[in-house]
Structures are given as C-alpha cells and as structure tokens.
Amino acid sequence: MSDLINSSLRELSAALAAKKVSAVELATLFLDRVEKFNPALNAFITLDHEKTLAQARAADERLKVPKGTQSAGAGDPAISPLCGIPLAHKDIFCTKGWRTTCGSKILANFVSPYDANVVEKLAAAGMVTLGKLNMDEFAMGSSNETSYFGPVKNPWDVSCVPGGSSGGSAAAIAARLTPAATGTDTGGSIRQPAALCGLTGLKPTYGVVSRYGMIAFASSLDQGGPMAKSAEDCALLLSAMAGFDARDSTSLERPPEDYSRDLDQPLTGLRIGLPQEFFGAGMDADVRAAVETALAEYRKLGATTVEVRLPNSGLSVPAYYVIAPAEASSNLSRFDGVRYGHRAPEYADLAEMYSRTRAQGFGAEVKRRILIGAYVLSHGYYDAYYLQAQKIRRLIAADFVAAFKECDVIMGPTSPSVAFAFGAKSADPVQMYLSDIYTISTNLAGLPGMSLPCGFGNNDMPVGLQIIGNWFGEAKMLNVAHQYQKATDWHTRMPGGVK
Amino acid sequence: MNWEVVIGLETHAQLRTKSKIFSGSSIAFGAEPNVQASAVDIALPGVLPVLNREAVVCAIKFGLAVGAQIAPRSIFARKNYFYPDLPKGYQISQFEIPVVLGGGLTIRVGAGDTATEKFVHLTRAHLEEDAGKSLHEDFHGRTGIDLNRAGTPLLEIVTEPEMRSSAEAVAYAKALHALVQWIGICDGNMQEGSFRCDANVSVRPLGQKEFGTRREIKNLNSFRFMQQAIDFEVQWQINEIEEGRAIHQATVLFDPDSGETRSMRSKEDAHDYRYFPDPDLLPLEITADWIAQVKSGLPELPQAMKARFEADYGLSPYDAAILTGSRGMAEYFTAAVDVCNQPKLVANWVINEVRRSMSEGASDQEGEPLASEVRDGLPGRDVIRIPAGKLAKLISRITDATISNAGAKKVFIELWTGPDQEVDEVIERMGLKQITDTGAIEALVDEVLAANQKSVEEYRAGKEKAFNALVGQAMKATRGKANPQQVTDLLKKKLGA
Numbered sequence: 002m003s004d005l006i007n008s009s010l011r012e013l014s015a016a017l018a019a020k021k022v023s024a025v026e027l028a029t030l031f032l033d034r035v036e037k038f039n040p041a042l043n044a045f046i047t048l049d050h051e052k053t054l055a056q057a058r059a060a061d062e063r064l065k066v067p068k069g070t071q072s073a074g075a076g077d078p079a080i081s082p083l084c085g086i087p088l089a090h091k092d093i094f095c096t097k098g099w100r101t102t103c104g105s106k107i108l109a110n111f112v113s114p115y116d117a118n119v120v121e122k123l124a125a126a127g128m129v130t131l132g133k134l135n136m137d138e139f140a141m142g143s144s145n146e147t148s149y150f151g152p153v154k155n156p157w158d159v160s161c162v163p164g165g166s167s168g169g170s171a172a173a174i175a176a177r178l179t180p181a182a183t184g185t186d187t188g189g190s191i192r193q194p195a196a197l198c199g200l201t202g203l204k205p206t207y208g209v210v211s212r213y214g215m216i217a218f219a220s221s222l223d224q225g226g227p228m229a230k231s232a233e234d235c236a237l238l239l240s241a242m243a244g245f246d247a248r249d250s251t252s253l254e255r256p257p258e259d260y261s262r263d264l265d266q267p268l269t270g271l272r273i274g275l276p277q278e279f280f281g282a283g284m285d286a287d288v289r290a291a292v293e294t295a296l297a298e299y300r301k302l303g304a305t306t307v308e309v310r311l312p313n314s315g316l317s318v319p320a321y322y323v324i325a326p327a328e329a330s331s332n333l334s335r336f337d338g339v340r341y342g343h344r345a346p347e348y349a350d351l352a353e354m355y356s357r358t359r360a361q362g363f364g365a366e367v368k369r370r371i372l373i374g375a376y377v378l379s380h381g382y383y384d385a386y387y388l389q390a391q392k393i394r395r396l397i398a399a400d401f402v403a404a405f406k407e408c409d410v411i412m413g414p415t416s417p418s419v420a421f422a423f424g425a426k427s428a429d430p431v432q433m434y435l436s437d438i439y440t441i442s443t444n445l446a447g448l449p450g451m452s453l454p455c456g457f458g459n460n461d462m463p464v465g466l467q468i469i470g471n472w473f474g475e476a477k478m479l480n481v482a483h484q485y486q487k488a489t490d491w492h493t494r495m496p497g498g499v500k
Numbered sequence: 501m502n503w504e505v506v507i508g509l510e511t512h513a514q515l516r517t518k519s520k521i522f523s524g525s526s527i528a529f530g531a532e533p534n535v536q537a538s539a540v541d542i543a544l545p546g547v548l549p550v551l552n553r554e555a556v557v558c559a560i561k562f563g564l565a566v567g568a569q570i571a572p573r574s575i576f577a578r579k580n581y582f583y584p585d586l587p588k589g590y591q592i593s594q595f596e597i598p599v600v601l602g603g604g605l606t607i608r609v610g611a612g613d614t615a616t617e618k619f620v621h622l623t624r625a626h627l628e629e630d631a632g633k634s635l636h637e638d639f640h641g642r643t644g645i646d647l648n649r650a651g652t653p654l655l656e657i658v659t660e661p662e663m664r665s666s667a668e669a670v671a672y673a674k675a676l677h678a679l680v681q682w683i684g685i686c687d688g689n690m691q692e693g694s695f696r697c698d699a700n701v702s703v704r705p706l707g708q709k710e711f712g713t714r715r716e717i718k719n720l721n722s723f724r725f726m727q728q729a730i731d732f733e734v735q736w737q738i739n740e741i742e743e744g745r746a747i748h749q750a751t752v753l754f755d756p757d758s759g760e761t762r763s764m765r766s767k768e769d770a771h772d773y774r775y776f777p778d779p780d781l782l783p784l785e786i787t788a789d790w791i792a793q794v795k796s797g798l799p800e801l802p803q804a805m806k807a808r809f810e811a812d813y814g815l816s817p818y819d820a821a822i823l824t825g826s827r828g829m830a831e832y833f834t835a836a837v838d839v840c841n842q843p844k845l846v847a848n849w850v851i852n853e854v855r856r857s858m859s860e861g862a863s864d865q866e867g868e869p870l871a872s873e874v875r876d877g878l879p880g881r882d883v884i885r886i887p888a889g890k891l892a893k894l895i896s897r898i899t900d901a902t903i904s905n906a907g908a909k910k911v912f913i914e915l916w917t918g919p920d921q922e923v924d925e926v927i928e929r930m931g932l933k934q935i936t937d938t939g940a941i942e943a944l945v946d947e948v949l950a951a952n953q954k955s956v957e958e959y960r961a962g963k964e965k966a967f968n969a970l971v972g973q974a975m976k977a978t979r980g981k982a983n984p985q986q987v988t989d990l991l992k993k994k995l996g997a
Contacts, residue, residue, distance in 0.1 A: 094546075095544075113544070114539070115544070117546055212548060213547070213548055214547070215546055216546045217548075219779075220779035220780050221779035250548065250549065250550050250782055251779075251780065251782065327776060328776075328779055330580075330774075331578050331580050331590050331774070331776070333589075334580060334588060334590055335543040335545070335588050336545075337589060339584045340542055340543070340587065355582055375774060378774035378775075379772050379774055383774075383775075383776070387776060
C-alpha cells in the first residue's frame with residue numbers, strides 16, 4: 002500500500018482497474034495520512050469522512066463495469082481514468098454540502114448549496130473528495146500566512162512557508178496527503194506554491210477552465226488549474242477540468258482537448274525562449290543554478306534556447322497591484338453580512354452593520370487590497386491608475402506575442418527564492434508581492450504557465466522551473482514538462498518528515 | 501423676471517423578457533418574496549452573470565424605433581455601492597459606452613388641432629439590472645429584503661435637457677410610454693413600477709445660455725405626479741432664487757400627499773460609484789446582421805403609421821395622432837377600416853364613441869385610455885369591448901342607410917354592454933331600422949302636409965323656419981325611422997321648392 006502514495010494517477014487508475022485496491026481503500030489510506038500528518042501541516046481545514054467514503058463507494062460501484070466493455074449494466078459506457086482516485090479542493094471552490102470558507106472568517110461557517118463547475122466535472126469523472134484545503138484568505142497572499150485558519154507549513158521544512166495562495170494544495174500533495182488537488186492562480190497562486198513545495202502545477206490559458214463556483218478574487222486574472230506530482234498527472238486532471246461552461250461568460254467555446262495527447266513527443270527542435278528580464282538581479286543564486294542546470298538538460302533533450310525580450314515585464318507587479326485589488330474590492334462587496342456569512346453581533350444601524358461585519362470578517366491583507374482597489378477606482382484616480390494599468394496590461398501581452406514569434410515556450414524561474422521562513426516577508430507587503438514577480442505577467446496576458454520541480458536550493462528546499470506557453474499551448478507545455486520529468490527524478494522526491 | 505424651465509428625463513423601462521438580465525430566474529410580478537431569486541440573484545460566492553440576449557433584442561428594438569445609433573460594441577460596468585437589496589454590492593449597468601446612442605421622439609404638446617409638435621433628442625439608453633426591494637412596513641425595527649426583482653432587466657432612457665415645461669415633460673413621457681409598449685419591450689404598468697421616471701429640473705432667466713443648477717426628482721410613477729412634482733419644483737426653485745438663495749444640486753422625492761418635493765440627499769453626500777468595466781462580462785457585440793434581423797420583426801412605428809393615415813385616409817394630424825397613440829388603438833382602427841372601408845367614419849367613431857366609452861369605464865389614474873389595454877386586456881383595466889369587425893358592421897349600416905347616425909349610437913351603447921350580440925339583431929330588436937321605402941315615406945309626407953296647412957302657407961310666404969317644423973313633423977310621424985335627408989328631399993319636391 003505504501004507505494005500507492007507515490008504512484009502516478011495512471012498507476013492508481015491501473016491498480017483500481019485491476020482491483021488491486023478499491024476506491025474506499027485508497028480514500029482511507031489518504032485520510033489516515035491526513036489524520037497523522039495534517040496537525041503539523043494545517044493543509045486541510047475541512048474533512049467529512051462520511052461524504053468522502055460515500056463518494057468512494059459510488060466510485061467502486063462504477064468501477065465494477067469492466068473497462069473496455071460497453072456494458073450498459075452500470076450505465077457507464079466509458080469510465081474516466083480518474084474514477085476512484087482521491088483529490089482535495091482548494092477551499093476557494095464551492096462544494097455542495099461542504100463548508101467553503103475561502104480562508105476567511107467572513108465565510109467560516111458558509112456551507113455551499115452548489116458545486117463549482119470544476120468540482121462538478123471532477124466528481125462526474127468519479128474522483129473522490131478528501132476534503133477542503135487551506136489557502137491565503139480570498140487567495141490574497143504568497144505564503145499562506147493570511148489564512149484565518151492559520152498558516153500552512155511546508156512539508157520540506159515546517160519552519161518555512163509553503164507559498165500561496167494555494168499553499169494547502171501544495172503542502173497536501175507534497176506530504177502525500179492527497180495524490181492531486183485543485184488550485185487557482187491569479188498572480189502565481191498555483192505555480193509559486195508548486196515551486197516552493199516541489200510539485201507540478203499548471204495555470205491554464207484564461208477562459209479554459211470555468212470560473213463558475215470559484216470564489217472570485219480578481220475576475221480577469223483568476224484561473225483554476227491542477228496541482229499534482231507530475232506533468233502527466235496534471236494533463237489527466239486538466240482534461241477533466243477544462244471545457245466550455247455557459248454559466249461563465251469568459252469561458253471559451255472550444256472543442257474538448259486531450260491534454261495528454263502530446264506528452265510523448267520528442268523535444269528535438271524545441272525553441273525555448275529565455276527572457277533576459279527573468280534572469281537579472283533579484284533571483285537568488287541557488288535558484289539560478291537549478292534553473293540553469295534544467296536548461297542544460299533541455300539542450301540535451303534536443304531543445305535550443307534563444308534570448309527573448311519582455312521589455313514591459315518590470316511593470317507587471319505595479320499593474321497587477323492596481324488591477325487585482327480594483328476587481329477584488331468590488332468582488333468582495335457581496336460579503337456584507339446580509340444574506341450569508343459572518344455578521345457582526347452588535348450594531349446600531351445599517352452603516353455600522355456593514356463596517357463592523359467587514360472589519361471583523363476580513364483579515365489585514367484583504368482589507369489592504371480592498372482599500373487599494375477602492376482608491377484606484379475612485380473618482381479622479383481611475384484614469385491615473387486603473388486605465389494606465391490596463392494599458393500596461395496590453396503592452397505586456399504584446400511583448401509575449403512578439404516573443405512567441407521566436408520561440409515555442411518561455412522558461413525561467415517560478416519564484417526568485419526557495420521557500421522562506423514564516424514572518425520573513427509578512428511585515429513588508431512589497432517584498433511579499435515581489436515573490437510573484439515572474440508569474441504575474443502570465444496572468445496579465447492570460448497565458449498558460451506551469452511550474453515543475455528542477456532541483457534543490459538553499460537548505461535543501463525545492464526549486465521550481467517555470468514554463469510559459471503560448472495561448473492554448475497547454476498540451477505543448479505539458480509535453481515539454483513531461484519529457485523533462487522522464488529524464489529527471491526531481492518530481493518523485495518526497496519530504497523526509499512525512500514518510 | 502421671466503424664467504425658463506429646463507427639464508431632462510431619465511426613464512427606467514422594465515423589459516418584457518421571460519427571465520432576468522443575468523440569470524434564468526423569472527421576472528413575473530407578485531410572487532412570494534425571494535422565490536424568484538436564484539444563486540446568481542442572491543450573489544452567492546462564486547456565481548457569475550450571463551447576459552440574457554432577449555434583453556439586448558429589446559434594446560436594439562428601442563434603438564431602431566427612435567432612430568438611434570446602436571453601438572456595435574458596448575460595455576457593462578459595475579456601479580459600486582452598498583445597500584441590503586443590492587446583493588452583489590454593485591449594480592451591473594452600462595456607463596461609458598451604452599448600447600443605444602442618440603435618436604429621439606416626436607411629441608405633441610397641447611390638445612386638438614392647436615397642438616404643436618416637438619422633437620425631443622435622446623442622449624442614450626443603456627441596459628442594466630434592477631435592485632431588490634427593502635420592505636420596512638411588515639417588520640418592527642427590522643427590514644425585510646425581497647430579491648425577486650433583483651436582476652430584472654431595465655432600459656434606462658435618458659433625454660437631452662430639452663423640455664421647457666411640465667406639459668412637455670409629460671407629453672414626452674406619454675409618447676415614450678406608448679412607444680415602448682408599441683414595440684413590445686415594456687408592459688408600461690406604472691403601478692407595478694415597470695415604467696418610472698426621474699426628472700432633472702432647473703430654471704434660468706429667459707435668454708440665458710447656461711443651465712441653472714438642477715435638482716433630480718426621483719421615481720415619478722404617474723403622469724399626474726410628474727406634472728405636479730415638476731410644477732411644484734419649478735415654483736420652489738424660482739422662489740429660492742428670487743429670494744436670493746442659491747439652488748444646490750440635490751436628489752429630491754415627490755410626496756403625493758403634500759404635493760411637495762423634498763430633498764433626499766445633497767451633492768456632498770453623493771456616492772462615488774467607482775464604475776469600472778465588469779470583468780465577468782465580455783463586451784456586448786451587436787452585428788449589423790443581428791440588427792437587420794431584429795428590424796425585420798419590428799412593427800410599423802407610430803410616426804410612420806400616422807403619416808400613412810394622413811396621406812392614405814385623409815385624416816387630420818390630430819385624428820391620426822390619436823389613432824396612433826397606442827398600438828392597440830391603431831390596430832383596432834385598421835381592422836375596422838379593413839372591413840368597412842370607411843376610414844373617416846371609423847376614425848370619428850373610434851376617437852369619439854369608443855374612447856368615451858373606454859374612459860367612462862376606465863380605472864386608470866390618468867382617466868384616459870391606454871394603449872396596451874386593448875392588446876393585453878390586463879385585469880383591472882378597461883378594454884375596447886366591441887370587436888373591430890362589429891364596429892365596422894355598425895358603420896356600414898349607417899352608410900347603407902339601414903340606420904341613422906343617432907340610431908347607430910344607441911346600437912353602439914347596447915353592444916358595449918353586451919358585445920356578444922349581433923349588430924343586425926340589435927337594430928331589429930330596438931326597432932331602429934330606417935324606412936327606406938319611398939312610397940311609404942311619400943304617403944306619410946302627404947299626410948303631414950295635409951295636416952299642417954298653416955305651416956305650408958307660412959313656408960310659401962317665405963318663412964324658412966316653417967320648413968324645419970314640417971321636417972320635424974314628418975320625422976315624428978315616422979317615429980324617427982325615416983332617413984332625414986330623404987324626408988327633406990321629398991318635402992322640398994312636394995312644396996315645389
């Protein structure tokens with residue numbers, strides 16, 4: 002059984018199909034590990050064994066239909082390879098009947114009456130929900146220190162942050178408390194924690210995965226995506242998560258894709274673009290060394306590297322910290338204590354009900370961003386901040402269009418440093434915001450991006466290599482990542498403390 | 501000093517779609533609180549708006565009907581403010597780029613043939629969602645929230661500040677009210693809030709170019725209140741200025757009980773709505789094909805129909821305007837003309853008898869029949885009770901001399917109370933059929949002449965009045981059933997006149 006925790010999703014799928022293990026046994030295996038290791042890590046914030054096991058039993062029923070047959074007996078003409086495999090959801094996804102908190106006090110007791118599109122799709126594939134994962138409050142943070150439910154610890158070193166905002170997802174997978182998890186990425190929230198915890202995570206092209214039921218942080222930047230141990234796993238998950246959803250107006254009407262289709266393509270002739278802006282000062286030496294080594298490996302695999310320019314990428318952090326808070330300040334207005342969620346117990350009038358409810362319900366970082374957002378949208382400042390930021394956003398996208406004329410994928414570091422200690426950056430918001438300096442431009446341009454483990458840096462902490470694909474280049478990115486993972490074993494490493 | 505009044509109107513017309521503008525919930529009026537509020541309407545975490553294209557079709561129809569420019573690409577924006585009946589904490593509206601730009605409406609001010617026409621320019625019309633309702637009455641010290649109305653599609657229609665009197669403002673509002681019903685985008689029910697107006701009012705010395713400071717009167721839900729509110733507000737502003745006080749920009753409410761306007765909030769505590777494009781919605785793109793498709797389904801518009809009635813039927817502009825005052829009225833008129841081919845007679849009957857009968861039974865607060873009543877037959881409102889075909893038949897009984905005009909009016913009243921009756925049956929039963937047999941009338945005339953020798957002599961002596969007395973006697977003898985013209989002609993012949 003113990004090798005199952007390190008198995009790929011394909012291996013788990015094969016074991017389930019061959020009846021070597023049942024979905025109930027798999028779920029129990031991981032729930033037991035959650036019980037054992039979660040108290041030290043704080044990755045899961047909501048568990049419901051009954052629901053999990055009920056889903057597992059249902060998956061086992063579906064798995065009774067022999068694969069490859071068209072037997073109508075159980076009504077399943079084709080069973081997803083994901084059927085019976087456990088996963089856990091970032092607590093930003095609404096899950097029917099489960100508490101859905103978004104890491105905030107204001108939703109600490111909110112039980113969603115409906116499933117997010119992503120939750121629905123993965124459930125339809127037969128995946129079994131282990132629980133809900135901790136995160137930075139409303140996905141605002143890069144260290145998981147802003148969660149109302151306390152910080153998540155990095156399984157590689159519990160004195161270090163797991164990254165954020167999908168820190169619970171990253172820590173849970175790294176500690177083998179779940180084989181896979183959902184995440185969301187607004188400015189790097191899948192890729193940065195994946196890098197800091199030694200995982201593979203993918204943020205799709207904006208519009209590929211439906212945002213319906215994903216609690217909005219910054220609507221024009223948010224994208225859900227898979228997090229797992231390998232690119233192969235991410236490809237399987239993404240194939241199940243992606244697709245047009247009429248309930249999300251920004252969802253793109255495109256034919257369904259098999260994101261695993263190109264995994265085995267050789268990399269001969271691949272052109273890797275290296276933006277000089279991603280390799281300047283600001284990147285730690287250990288990260289640089291690991292990334293350079295990975296690039297050398299790619300050359301061995303037949304790729305060539307070309308220098309490209311992203312001249313406006315330096316403006317991405319300031320533009321992001323105008324646009325994202327602006328949208329957030331409005332998106333978070335619905336949390337007013339009127340219809341659901343926390344309401345201040347005492348207030349004299351309507352204005353006080355609002356102010357006390359929101360003062361009590363939101364944490365400091367969320368308040369900071371609401372204030373920034375309201376400021377940049379206010380009369381007389383809108384043109385100077387919001388409109389300017391939108392212009393920069395277009396320039397950044399144009400930079401990528403130009404760069405992709407010379408290369409197939411872009412590579413660089415995911416994060417300027419390995420996981421840092423708790424408290425190291427939490428007092429200085431700007432330092433914290435710079436953690437996402439290499440990932441933010443991707444969101445501004447709506448491009449897909451990935452992080453995959455490429456070695457270890459200071460204190461033996463994982464280093465992430467970032468791959469940025471062209472619009473709708475997910476299958477290509479996954480191919481590029483998978484070929485690397487066939488040649489290396491960084492993605493198979495497991496933290497010592499959770500064995 | 502002579503003062504000039506300047507008025508601009510903003511009207512919220514609730515669109516007649518089946519479902520809400522950004523969700524699939526029904527918009528039917530009068531349901532139990534919150535039963536028509538979906539996850540999207542109550543703004544649960546994670547939900548997203550999806551635009552109802554039916555609402556866009558309504559906006560396109562309106563744009564075409566007022567000759568406006570329909571934006572090929574318009575933007576939905578968020579208007580941010582906190583209120584308990586605004587679930588998202590923002591209203592989705594259109595701000596910088598609305599769906600309809602420009603255009604205008606011809607209005608008629610005054611009555612009869614002395615009425616004058618004026619073209620009122622529109623600034624814009626944009627799509628937006630309505631808020632819910634806060635209910636204060638039924639809860640002690642608490643407020644109830646009903647979100648059934650939240651997300652109901654509205655078209656906000658904004659005029660240029662071109663109206664110069666409350667009469668012009670009301671004439672515009674009535675014309676707009678008729679138009680939105682005519683093209684079928686709004687049911688026009690003012691009591692239920694389907695059509696409500698805000699009036700921006702200012703005054704300036706006659707001849708001055710700059711506008712005075714305006715105050716906005718909110719939520720006028722009847723034409724009478726609009727007139728009263730504007731008249732009061734204008735007088736109030738003039739008094740303030742003449743007494744040396746300045747007008748401050750403000751939002752005011754009209755209190756129908758006192759007949760006064762009252763300040764709600766001043767400009768100082770005006771909201772900063774922090775408008776920005778809604779990132780959950782794509783820009784609204786309207787292709788020329790879509791516009792053409794909507795246009796092909798649009799009915800003939802009132803102005804075009806009015807011109808056609810004048811040209812083809814020789815109706816006066818006043819009559820044509822009344823008959824095209826509502827689509828129902830126009831359709832009724834056209835249907836009757838199609839049967840009896842007597843446009844002028846039908847016009848007279850519709851304008852006089854039909855409208856009079858309607859207003860006698862009408863419960864409408866304006867005391868004036870409204871267009872939609874004919875088409876919708878909405879409960880609590882009066883309708884034209886005699887089908888167009890029967891009116892046409894009645895009119896043809898006048899033209900074929902079966903009954904007199906006076907007799908026809910009696911038949912009309914009878915039919916109004918019992919529309920199922922047949923025209924000829926009623927004529928027969930009421931004994932209104934005219935005597936058309938010349939021989940019978942001639943015999944009667946001879947009798948009358950013989951019995952009234954004195955009058956005959958007086959007439960021959962030159963007294964015109966005596967002739968009228970003879971006609972009267974002859975009509976009396978036929979108990980009103982003879983055709984008066986025929987009697988007159990016969991008498992003249994007999995008297996050798």
